[in-house]
Amino acid sequence: MPITSSPSRRDFLGQSVRWTAAGGLLAAGLGQASAATASSSPAAGPDHPAAALPRQDHYLLRNVRLEEGFIREDDEIVATRTGLYDISVRDGNIDQLTAAGQGDRSLPSWDAQNALLLPATQDMHIHLDKTFYGGPWQAPRPRQGKTIMDMIAREQVLIPQLLPHSQARAEALIALLHAKGTTRARSHCNIDPVSGLQSLEHLQAALARHPDFPCEIVAFPQHGLLHSQVDGLMREAMQRGVGYVGGLDPTNVDGAMEKSLDAMFQIALDYQRGVDIHLHETSPAGVAAIHYMIDTVAKNPQLKGRVTLSHGFALATLNGAALDKMIEGLAEQQFSVASTLPIGKLTMPIPQLQAAGVKVMTGTDSVIDHWSPFGTGSMLEKANLYAQLYRGSDEFSLSRALAIATDDRLPLSAQGERQWPTPGDEASMMLVSASCSAEAVARISPVIATFSRGKPVFALTPA
Numbered sequence: 001m002p003i004t005s006s007p008s009r010r011d012f013l014g015q016s017v018r019w020t021a022a023g024g025l026l027a028a029g030l031g032q033a034s035a036a037t038a039s040s041s042p043a044a045g046p047d048h049p050a051a052a053l054p055r056q057d058h059y060l061l062r063n064v065r066l067e068e069g070f071i072r073e074d075d076e077i078v079a080t081r082t083g084l085y086d087i088s089v090r091d092g093n094i095d096q097l098t099a100a101g102q103g104d105r106s107l108p109s110w111d112a113q114n115a116l117l118l119p120a121t122q123d124m125h126i127h128l129d130k131t132f133y134g135g136p137w138q139a140p141r142p143r144q145g146k147t148i149m150d151m152i153a154r155e156q157v158l159i160p161q162l163l164p165h166s167q168a169r170a171e172a173l174i175a176l177l178h179a180k181g182t183t184r185a186r187s188h189c190n191i192d193p194v195s196g197l198q199s200l201e202h203l204q205a206a207l208a209r210h211p212d213f214p215c216e217i218v219a220f221p222q223h224g225l226l227h228s229q230v231d232g233l234m235r236e237a238m239q240r241g242v243g244y245v246g247g248l249d250p251t252n253v254d255g256a257m258e259k260s261l262d263a264m265f266q267i268a269l270d271y272q273r274g275v276d277i278h279l280h281e282t283s284p285a286g287v288a289a290i291h292y293m294i295d296t297v298a299k300n301p302q303l304k305g306r307v308t309l310s311h312g313f314a315l316a317t318l319n320g321a322a323l324d325k326m327i328e329g330l331a332e333q334q335f336s337v338a339s340t341l342p343i344g345k346l347t348m349p350i351p352q353l354q355a356a357g358v359k360v361m362t363g364t365d366s367v368i369d370h371w372s373p374f375g376t377g378s379m380l381e382k383a384n385l386y387a388q389l390y391r392g393s394d395e396f397s398l399s400r401a402l403a404i405a406t407d408d409r410l411p412l413s414a415q416g417e418r419q420w421p422t423p424g425d426e427a428s429m430m431l432v433s434a435s436c437s438a439e440a441v442a443r444i445s446p447v448i449a450t451f452s453r454g455k456p457v458f459a460l461t462p463a
Contacts, residue, residue, distance in 0.1 A: 053459050054110055055456070056107075057091050057092075058095070059107050059110070060088050060110075061086065061089065062103060063086070063100050064084065064085050064115065064117045064431070065114050065117065065435075066083060066116075066117055066418070067082050067116075067412050068081045068083050069416045069417070077396040077416075079395060080412070082116070082435065084099075085097050085099060086100055086101065087421070088104060089427045089451075089454045092426065092455070093423075093426055097421070097422075112431055115431040115432060117429055117431055118181075118429065118431075118432055119407075119409040119420060119429055120183040120430050120451070120452065121181045121379035121383075122183070122405070123177060123182050123186070124186045125338040125339075125364070125365055126363050126366070127188050127189075127366055127369065128185070129188075129202065129203045130158075130166065131166075131367060132373075133367045139373055140369070152222065155192075155222065156223070159194045159199075163198055166198075167202040167203075168206075171209060171210065173367060173377070176367065176377040177213070177377050179377075180447055181379065181380065181432070183214075183450060183453075184213070185213070185363075186217075187215050188220035188310075189217050189220055191220060191222075191237055192223045193229070193230065200219070200240065218246040218276045220248070221246060225248065226254040226256060226260050227254050227255070235271070238270075242273070245273050245276075246264075246275075247264040247277035247278065248279075251281055251285035251288075257289050264277065268306075269300060273306075274306040275303065275306060275308065276307075276338070277293075277310060279314065280313055281313070282314055282316070283314075290314055290326060290330075291326070291329070293307065293335075294332075298333055304333055308335070308337070309330070309338070312348070315353075316347055327352055330358050331356040331358050334359075336361060337359070337360050337361070339360060340363060341362055350386070360404065361407075363379075364382070380402075380405065380440060382405055383403075384442065386404050387441055396438075398437070399412065399441070402440070412437075427454040429451050430451070432445045432447055432448060433445050433446050447460075
């Protein structure tokens with residue numbers, strides 16, 4: 001049993017000031033530790049403050065705040081009950097949970113100073129290979145009146161400028177993501193006639209230097225699978241260990257929906273890989289492409305459960321029976337959807353997808369590049385956006401919103417029973433300056449420390 005109950009708001013705020021001003025700057029995206037949106041400077045390098053945490057395979061985190069249950073008034077959830085614990089980590093997993101002050105003091109230890117422990121986040125749609133992050137400030141060119149083909153032409157000019165720096169900048173993005181609590185990602189990587197396989201080589205080299213950042217790679221034909229004639233390069237990428245075959249707007253870019261999708265799926269079938277396709281099309285052609293993909297997977301059961309629809313804006317053009325039928329097909333073939341949770345005229349039917357059992361993931365897409373300058377690298381920010389768009393502002397809804405950023409791992413079940421962490425769980429987690437997960441989502445609370453499979457990969461320094 002923990003020795004403390006939930007703190008009062010005054011007590012919690014008093015505790016929070018024990019952390020350096022860097023924590024507040026981090027929340028605003030301005031701190032040196034994260035160098036988020038206001039700057040494209042990289043995060044701290046290999047000699048990061050995380051070195052101050054225990055580096056052993058068996059250690060103790062002291063005074064960690066964990067959620068214990070919901071507090072109700074008149075059958076409404078109004079707050080979250082928490083307590084303080086000591087948590088031992090062994091060989092990358094949670095080992096034991098004891099009341100604060102009762103942990104094994106013979107172990108190397110680190111005082112969490114009442115910070116809240118949450119599951120680490122994951123970024124399941126990002127482009128680590130082409131970014132302005134880590135370089136001088138550069139805003140995208142005006143987009144008004146530009147087509148995707150215009151953007152591809154712009155990229156053909158940019159890629160030779162980006163390639164000499166792409167490995168270093170990918171590593172800077174990894175450091176930023178760690179500073180925001182993310183320990184896992186799926187990165188799309190350009191396969192195009194300009195860069196050939198160089199972008200892939202640089203990304204794989206960056207990831208090899210960061211084994212505590214597991215990252216799936218999607219071979220992404222950004223200039224069109226057919227349009228840029230990269231079928232051969234895509235197959236070479238599969239031979240180099242890439243896990244997913246990508247695709248892009250088969251009508252708007254390749255001009256031949258069925259032929260483009262058939263080519264993409266054939267590579268996946270030949271190499272027994274998954275598929276993750278960018279589909280931005282909002283015309284009836286986008287709806288037709290999704291139908292065609294559902295039918296293709298139904299005819300090729302080895303693809304079932306292995307296809308991700310990224311963006312999928314055409315879904316937002318449907319409603320009523322047409323939307324229900326489409327979602328039913330996606331669920332039956334076990335598609336997943338990766339959405340950046342766009343704000344604009346079209347609202348993605350995320351709750352309907354989730355209610356039907358379709359796995360929904362999110363990601364930052366780009367932090368800063370020639371498409372957008374607004375990314376922060378924070379998946380807590382994505383959970384916050386999800387809450388604003390779909391879940392509401394109450395304690396329970398905010399706590400549930402965290403799931404979209406954590407692969408559905410939540411500290412409390414819907415019934416208010418603690419389900420994470422438990423002994424044996426992988427110790428990929430983050431400490432945040434918040435009193436509960438609802439506050440962390442609502443306020444996008446600063447991350448104090450991040451652990452990947454037990455290894456500390458980021459930490460702020462306490463005052």
